[in-house]
Each structure stands twice: as structure tokens, then as C-alpha cells.
Amino acid sequence: MSDRPSFILFITDQHRADYLGCYGHPVVRTPHIDAMAARGTAFDRFYVASPVCMPNRASLMTGRMPSGHGVRFNGIPLSQRNVTFVELLRDAGYDTALIGKSHLQTFTGIAPVLTPPEARPGYHKAGGALREAVRHDFAAPLYHVEEPDFWSGEMPAVPVPFYGFDHVELVTGHGDHVGGDYTRWALARDPDLGGKMGAKNQLPHDYTCPQAVRTAIPPELYSTSYIAERACAWLKARRDGDRPFFLMVSWPDPHHPFNPPGAYWDMYDPADMPVPAAFTANDWTPPPHVAGVLGAREAGTANLQGMNAIGCTAREAQEAHALTCGMVSMIDDAVGRVQAALADSGRGERTVTIFTSDHGDHLGDHRLLFKGSEQYEQITRVPFVWADPQGEQGTRSDRLGQTLDIGATILERARIEQAWGMQGRDLLSEASAPEAVLIQYAHQARMDGLDVCPNIRTLRDARYRLSVFQGLGWGELYDLETDPAELRNLWDAPEAGPVKLRLLEQLMQAELAHAETAPAPVARA
Template sequence: MSGPEVTRPNILVFIADQLRADHLGAYGNDEVRTPNLDRLAERSTVYENAHVANPTCMPNRASLLTGRWPSAHGTQYNGIPVDPEASTFVRQLASCGYRTSAVGKLHHQNMGWDFEPEQLEQIRASAPGLMDPRLPDAFNRLREPGWDQCENRERHAASFIPMPEDYYGYQNVDLVIGHGDAPGGHWAHWAREQGIDPELLGGSKAGTNVLDSWEQVYTSSIPASAHPTRYIGVKASEQVRKAAGEDDPFFMFVSFPDPHHPFAPPREYSRRYDPDSLSLPVGFGQDHSRSPEHIRKMIAQRGQPNGDPTMTFSVTETQYRMAAAAQYGLIEFMDEQIGEVLQTLEETGQADNTIVVFTSDHGDLFGDHGLMLKHFVHYRAVTRVPLLIHMPGQKVAEHRADLISSADLAPTFMDLAQVPAFRGIQGRSLSENGELRVGDGARALLIEEDQPFSLEGLPAPVRMRSVITPEGRLTKYFGTDTYELYDHRNDYDEMENLAGLQQAQGLKHRLEMALNEELVNLSSAQVRPVASA
């Protein structure tokens, strides 16, 4: 005699782009207004120490998708599409009866951005074979031409292009390509249906209040009603309503391209925060005499953005304040859309059987230590991300200090959905028997970052590996003698680099042992052996 049928939960995941944890009210920020996420946190498990597997968009999004670190899944930096044959948790859910959909930015394939000229020069000098089209890759698979152009912005600009029926496991995708107020993809066609031409009204040239010293901060001329953030809210609510009429459970990935720079809120949100009233972040004017050379060089050029607008640089007080006021407006706008989607979930009667998750793909230095954006540094602001998990029926918040990685989410989602995992998962599930575990975090977390180019003061190619434990952080820049060492028990804000100090040798040794162990742990089997020899 069979037991009662088990009802599998829906899973609704919200993800922000380049949002550090403490730019939300739920994580202690009393300047930004995020009432909907704050209410969600009040009935969720709030993970205080969730960190990325890699602090860069494509690599960490691939880790979220596969439960594997970039050195294993192969997307080690932006520009390498995720292997279309890779096992993903979304594909596993779909194969077991879940209806899977995504709304917004995915970034599993290239958007079509080129390297900057100086970056290409560095790559050709340090790794001449990397960009040579005549050389084969380590693995060559026969694939249809164009397989890796599904998120190419130029291709989507010509006409509306539906996504494949199985896009890394997603059966339906409403796509946004890029960031800011005028990205590409399906949004651009929707905006035109609203009477808005992104080519005329999008970007800093059409915007107002452009910051003279950094054009990544401006007020968008795209109205809030046609903004990408609004598109995502509308399309996600449509998908939630559609799901109410279906028998099978759903998995939905709702991915906002904000608050990633450019920091360009629509006019309705651009003046909600007074730049002069915002407090300066930790270590804004700190002494960097013991910091690595590339950080010291950035500080010496404070106020000069990198030629590549995505790269780390040192900000002035004015640049920080103006960017923070703009970003807070974007965060508040995003929070309102999340509130609308959650309201739709309630109205359609699906809230009581839906797990709701909020996180981000990586953080942003955003003024900490006098730096901005990301790349080539692993300060907490850029590696730590928000992570809220609401379980059906949960009424009160639980706060956990466990060390959690972005790679842990894939196995967690499969466990919560009662779906078998695939071989090669490197993340650790936070769930057991359909419930979240208590006090079962990792002893140490590994963070990878690889780049084929670098900044002044740091030779290319860059191979960074960090380990974080409750005791501290060690970051090694492989190929150089440079490393960073921080004692989190006495220096939570990472203000004093202890590298080279005799009194810190014990800490260094313990963290090196933890780093070595984590590196070995990544050699897990990913293919079933069919014989002993």
C-alpha cells in the first residue's frame, strides 16, 4: 500500500546583480529602504556569512547553476559560455516534472562585449595562445554553429528571438541582456511596445545629471513604467499567474540586472536619497601601506575610473555619495517589484507551497577601503552576498552564521524539491529531508578568481585563491609572492593586512592548511567509472 502523495514545493528565486549584503535593511543598513525584502527576511532563514564561489558575473552564475566551482565547470572568467551539456540543477528539476522559467538576466553565454585594447595586449603578451583562433581548445565537441549566441545582444536587437526550449534546463525565458537602463534582449522589444525607444532614451548620452567625473552615474530618461526592472516585475507576475493554473510545481528564477552599474535610476527614483546625508563606508580613507601593490596604485589614482568600466578603481567622496544615492534608488525600485511578485503569489493561492529565496551573484566594494566595483580584490564587501530562504509556513526569522557558498544552492534546491542530484556536485546542501539544516555550515570556504589580464601592479594572468574560515581570510596571488592575511576575530573589517608579520605566522599556517584542503576537495569525481581498469 503506497503512502500519501507528497506535494513538492514551488521554488521562487530572486537574484540581484552586484548587490552586497549590507545594502539591504535586513542586513543592518538603515539608509536604504527595502520594506518588502525586510518583511521577507522576518519570516526567512537569514544567512549572515554567505559568500560567492567567484566574485564575477558569469563564473559565479555558472556555480549557482551547477553547484561546482569555476575551475571545475570551466567558466573561469567572463567570456566563456557555460557548457551546454553541463548538468544543471534546473535541468534536473525539469527532468523530474518541474516547470522551469527564468525572467531577466542569465549571463550563461556571452553578451558580445569585446576586451579593451590594453587587455588584449596583456593577454597576447602573457598567454599568446589563449586568443589564437588557429589553436583548438582542450575539448572539442561537435556543435551547431551559433550555439553560443543565445544571449548575444546584437543578434537580439535585429528581431525578437525566442530562447531554446531547453536553455540549461529553462523551458521558458524572458531575457534581459546587459545592465543599466538600456540593456538588450526581450526587454528592448517590450519597451518599444510601451512606446519607448531604448536607442533614443537609454544610456548616459540621453540621460540627465551625469556625474562629470564618472559617467556611470546618471538619471535615466527611460521612465519607470518601461524600465528593465519593471519589465522583470511584470513578466515574473505573469509567470506566477500562469503557474496557478498548472498541476506541476514550478521553479522560477527572477534575475534583476540592477543594481549593477551604470547606476542610472529612472527619474521617479533618482532623487529619493540625499547624497550628502549618506555615511561613508568602512575604511574609506584607510592607510593602505601594507596592502598589495595594485591596491596601493589604485588608491594613488583616486577618482580616476579604469578604462574598462567594469574594473575596480578608487573613488572620491563625491563619486561614492552620488553613486550610493543612485544605487539605493535602484534597490528600492527592485524591492517594490519583488513585493508585487510576492503579492501575486499570495493572490493566486500559491504562497503556502512556495519556497522563496533572495540572493545576489556577487557583491560590490562600493567605497569600502576606498575602492569601487569588483575584480582583483576579495574584501568582504565583494564576496559576501545576501541569502534569505523562506520555507512554506515559516513565520519568524532565523539568523545563521554558517559559512555558505553560492555553490551550495544547486544541491539545496534539488534536495528541497526532492529531486536526485547529479555526480560532481561540489557544493554542500543546506537541506535534509526537505527542511533546512541547523548549524551545518562549512569549516572553510574557497573563493576563486582568474583573469587573463590585470591591473597595474599585478602581473597577468591573475590567479587568485582565497580561503575564509571563522578565524580569518587568506588570499594568495599565485605566480607572485603577494598574499593577504586577515584576522577576523580581531579585525572583522579587514583593515590590517598581516602578511609578512611574524606574530601572524600561526594564523597563516592554519589558513594555508585550510586552503590546501579546499583545493583538494575540488577534485571530486564527475563521471561514473564503468570498470576498475
């Protein structure tokens, strides 16, 4: 029997840290995830590498910042030139599986906003591999397996190994209108399921919140249930086995649209949800990028069906809050199912279970929904729970950590060396605890309130958050000890000048510390 532990990594999508019982949420019920925290350690200061799906998921897999792995923003696939920690587990003999969402590649099939410019009149412009400064093979079929065209016609299987996973059962998209391997499973159980998907087929309701969709899909056929069922089946097939495994169980929820199915829809009452502080603060002046988002909603120009941040009313915030709690509770029930299957498999005492998310959602804080160029705690801070049968139980950690550290911690526990150039730290070693974490954010299009495509660097230490915006004459600085709601920007406050200067220097040092070090040198010059 192997003396290396197995691992299950549960990961959700757009799930901020404070939307779990074990992280202090006053209403939501998450007994199974809370029980995991009671068996292990919950990290209270855990942050993303980037507060958006593709860059942060790429950082999870590679243990590197977006500036290193190349997925600077949504819309750039993770190049397979990058080594993932899952590949290192596989190389050491681990059985590896992904069930659920990947989002290491694009899954819309929609053309990008940002494209290279055409040649100026009279100028020659190279084509093909010389068109961009770095050669890539993103046109290859290998990088399009998450797009709709891959799944049209006869249902194919994801070619494996897929970024280190030998077994993949994929879910693509958000809400109840999702695809991938889930479609085949769902249609086998209800051939008419397509007529129940999406907002156009939703059940009647009286919610006014943008993207509140009362799905007609029953809970047992919803993607959360599919992922739990397939994870349970995978574990059952390894009952009493010897080979250590790494299983990633990845849910697309609670990402918007807000559409918990069945009884999860009205499990929570919006009236029971607190009104965010920005709706009652009389002296809050939104920074320019937030003011732009709020102004677009007031002017009626906001894209209410999109992915970027939008303004909202207090009632819409409460509705989004309640519906998100419903989706989170459904995920918690699914975690319980998988935990029971792990126990039945006989592998529980040798398996580390982990829970996290890829980023958060404003959910009404600062009068915003969804996510965007705003770097508030609500989208940068996520849960991280580590439950090791051989480790500490029922503890809290205030150690700063972030997504790129997850792979490093797993590899250290499995006694596997990281690849040269990986930047993650072992979260269980106080000797490697940083004084601050670096967060990188970019977007390929201009956003409301910004005259440029956002390119932002954020430093978060134990007390302050500083954000620098490229090409703009302002930034953000918040003291979260005295201003936990981040309502008073100290960027231009004279009394905060020394702190700002210190944090700017720390930010520069953090960027230097995360500079690319791969490939390793091949000789002395």
C-alpha cells in the same frame, strides 16, 4: 496536487550583503525583502564561489566551483556538458522559467583579450578541434544567444530548454541600455525608447561619480519593471495549478552604471551616506593590487567607463552609495509585486522564496568602486534569504555557505538527488556545515597593480580571510574579528604565522575537496 514545493529564486547583480534593511543597512528601505527574511532565515556568512558574474552564475547553476564547470572567468560560456540543478528539477516534472538576466554566456560580442598564441616559425600548429587541449563547441549558435547579433533584425526567441529552463524571457546588458526580450516589450510601449537610453541621452544632474547616469527612461519602462511584470504574468498563468515550478527572477541591477530611474534617483541623499573607513584611517597601507588601482585613478589612466575596480573620492563613494540604494529600493518594490502575484495565484503556501545576488561591489570601501582582483568582503559576501512556509521563521544563521550550495538546498527540499560530481551542500543541514569556504577568482587580462593575469584562491572561515595570488611574492591575511574593515594585512606579521600556516593547509584541503569527480568511473581497470 504535488507534495513537492515550488520555488522562486530572486537574484540581483552586484549587490553586496549589507545593502538591505534586514542585513543592517542604516538608510536603505527594503520592506518586502525584509519581510521575506522575517518569514524565513537570513544567512549572515554567505559567500560567492567567485566574485564575478559568469563564473559565479555558472556555480549557481551547476553546484560546482569554477575549476569544475570550466567558467574560470568572464568570457567563457557555460558548456552544456555541465548538468544544472534546473535540469534535474525539470527531469522530476517541474515547470521551469527564467525571467531576466542569465549571463551564462557572453553578451558583449567583443573579442577576448586572452587568445592562444600563434605558431612559432617552423612549427606546425593544429587547427579546429585540436587547437585547444579540451574540445568544445563554443562556435555553435547555441552559445551566442545572449550576444547583440542574436537579437538584431527580427526578434527571435531563446531556444529552449536553455540550461534546463523551458520558458525564458531574457534581459542582457547593464544599466538602462539593455537588450534581449526586454527590447521588444519596451519598444512596443515607447517606439522612441532608444533615444532615451544610455549616458548620451541622460537627464541633467550634478553628480560627479563615474558612471552616475540619470536615465531618461521612466520607471515603468525600466528593465526592473519589465522583469517584475513578466514574472507576475507567468505566475498568473499558473494560478491554482498542480505542477510544481521553479521560477528564477533575475535583475541586472544594482550593477553599475548607477542609474535608478525617476523618483528612485533622488530617493536617497549622498550626504546621509557614511564615509568608508579607508578615507579616515591614517595608518592604512593599501596592498599592492589596491595601490595600483588607486594610483591609476590619481594618474588619470583609469578606465572610468569600464567594469574593473577604480579608485574614488569620498564624495563619489557617497554618491554611488545613494544611487545604489535607489536601485535596491526599486528592486524591493518589484519583489513586492511578484510576491503579491504569488499570493494571488493561490500557490504561496506551497512556494519557497529565496533571495541572493551573484557578487558585490566595493562602493567606496578601500576607496574603490566596482570590483576586481580585490577579495574584500564587499564583493565576496552576498545576501541569502530562504523563506519556506513549512520552515523556521525570523531566524538568523551564522553557518558558512556559498552560491554553489543553493541548488543543492533546493534539490534537497524537493527530494531530488544531486547529479554525481555536484559539490554543493544542503544549507539547512547543520551536519554539512563547512569550517571554511573556498573562493576562486581569475581574469583574462592584467589588472592595475598586477604584473600577471590574476589567479587567486581565497579561504574564508568564521574569523579570517586568506588570499593567495599565483606568481606573486605576497598574499593577504585579515582577522575580521579585530579588523572588520580589512585594513591591516597580517600576511607578513610574525604573530600571525601559525594562523597563516593553518589557513594555507585548510586552503589546500579545500582545493582537494573540490577536485573534479565527474565523470564517474565506468569500470575497474
